[in-house]
Amino acid sequence: MDNLLAARSQMGMSLAFHIIFATIGVSLPLMMTIAEWRWRSTGDPAYLLLAKRWAKGTTILFAVGAVSGTVLSFELGLLWPRFMQYAGAVIGMPFSLEGFAFFTEAIFLGIYLYGWNRVPGWFHLLSGVIVAISGVLSAIFVTLVNGWMNTPTGFDMVAGKFENIHPFVAMLNPAGIPEAVHMVLAAYTAAGFATAGIHGWLLLRRGRNRFDEVAIGIALLVGGVAVLVQGVSGDALARMVAARQPMKLASLEGQFQTETGAPLRxxxxxxxxxxxxxxxxxxxxxxxxxxxxxxxxxxxxxxxxPQSDWPNVRIVHICFQIMVGCGSLLSLFALAGGWLVWTRRPLTEHTRFIKALVLVSPLGFVALEAGWMVTELGRQPWIVYHLMRTKDAVTSMPNVTITFSVMTALYVILGVLVVWLLSRHVIAAPETKQIEHPEVLV
Known part of the structure; x- marks a missing residue:
């Protein structure tokens, strides 16, 4: 394995691992805050217990996401030093703003965890809202960098170097906003359906109970609304790709010949x-x-x-089909759930629906991973579209294969530990006294 392939493999593995935790860090705080708001509105202790459980889960995943995100920041400099030297002055602002959003999220997550009965109720709820907003902003700022790599703007090119840099123009590049919206909705979709599926499995295992019922309701609301809006976002993103990255569009659809009235495959x-x-x-x-x-x-x-400038058309096309297929299935499922709610019967009365929910719940993450492969592989062989090739940005450091192997082992160990921690946290059944007397949670 040469340096380029090893570096790309390590970066791809790191991104694939980190995006799971980043996604949950965007979505779970929103669901946690909705649960607390419902408790303060209705007094139903099941919502309070749910808010506390989701807050603890958010903390575990936030910590792992912070570790994997830090590794990624080092990898940018170690594996792609020429890219950072070349483009660092242009993309520095959104990375800096992402850091501010991250620290804001960390501060208010601490207030949320330890502020029960220590700060006013309205401020505690507000801290949850700030955690949710900070997570979204963090994802947006990082995605804006990726958007710039796809549609670089905000500079003049003089003798092969960036001059007269306009940071805000670069940050608000043509691909940035459509990609950011698409990413945030994908995060809500993936985490919403996955969370609903976990609670659906628990409900089937321990029978109908108020705790899992309200959890499924909130998670499906977030995931279902997001996946339906995602269709509009996907249309806007597709039109941007068609206008700005026609070769990526051709790869998505396996369109080898220029054609008017081209078919959709x-x-x-x-x-x-x-x-x-x-x-x-x-x-x-x-x-x-x-x-x-x-x-x-x-x-x-x-x-x-020329074919030398093509991405891997087969992989890009198949990943795109997987993403669209998973999103379409989840959209149909969301519509079916909405119809059942419209009939005014609780979703948890429909055992077949809950079983189907458990089966489809991972598809949001499958679509998310496939979508990022489409975004990244579809831009190849460019790291900055039509300005810098990926092979020209990679490190000359020897033995990248060794670091790739070490990082793979590290991520496997970290992943196993996270699954173990979450399984102990999630599977624990809520005690009756916790539902009836919420003060025992404090």
Whole structure:
């Protein structure tokens, strides 16, 4: 394994691991705050117990996310020193703002955990809101950097160097806002459905109970609304990609030839050597409508660039199909859940629905991981689109394969520990006295 492949593998593994905890750090504080608000509004002690349980889970995952995020920041400098030297002056602001958001989240999470009956109720609830907002802002600022790597703006290029840098223009690049919205909604979707699935499994295991019922209600509300809005966000992001990164769009759809009224492909396997995507269901003119909202819009194919500048078309296409497929299934599930609620029957009365919920609950994270692979692999071979190639940014440090192996082992150990801690925390059944007498929780 050469340095480039080892560095990309290590960075990809680190991102895939970290994004799970970052996602939950964005979503769980919102659900935790909703639970406390419901307790203060209704007096139902099940909501109080739920808020405290989710707060402890948030703390565990926040700590792991902080560790993995710190590792990523070091990896940027160690594995991609030329990228940081080249672009650091442009992308420094959103990274700095992400740091402020992170520390704000940490401070108010401490207040939330230890402030029960020590600060006024309104301030305690407000601290939860600030934790939730800070988590979202942290995700947005990091995603804005990724957006800049896809659509670099906010500078003049003079003799191969960035001059006259405008940090806010760079931060608010064309891809940044659509990507950030898409990422936040994906986080709410993934964590919402996963949390609902865990409580659904617990409910099937220990029978109907108020604690798991209210947990499923809040988690499905967050995840269900997010996945339905995600369709609008995905449309906006697709149009940006069509306009700014036509080769990425061509890779997503396995579109090898430039074509007017290009079809939208469902499934299929691209064969780059044959310049053809086989076994797909094709919807006539669908890609033109999808990318430009025009029936006969021109879609640039991969034939517009030399094959050496193509990403791995097969992997990008398959990952995109996985992401869209998982999102579509979750959207249908959210609509089915909404219909059941509209019939005014509790969701937990429908055993089949709860069983199905448990089965589909991981799909949000599957879609999230696949989506990031689409974003990152679809930009290749560029680390900064059409400005800097990935191979030109990698470190010259020897033995990157060794660090990749060590970090893989570290993440495996850390992952096992987190699963063990959370399993002990989640599976513990709420005691009756905790529901009836919430003061025992203080």
């Amino acid at each position: 469902i499934g299929g396997i691209p064969f780059p050597d044959e310049r053809e995507t086989k076994y797909a269901i094709e919807i006539p003119h669908g890609l033109s409508l999808f990318g430009f909202h025009k029936y006969n819009a021109l879609i640039k194919g991969l034939d517009q660039e």
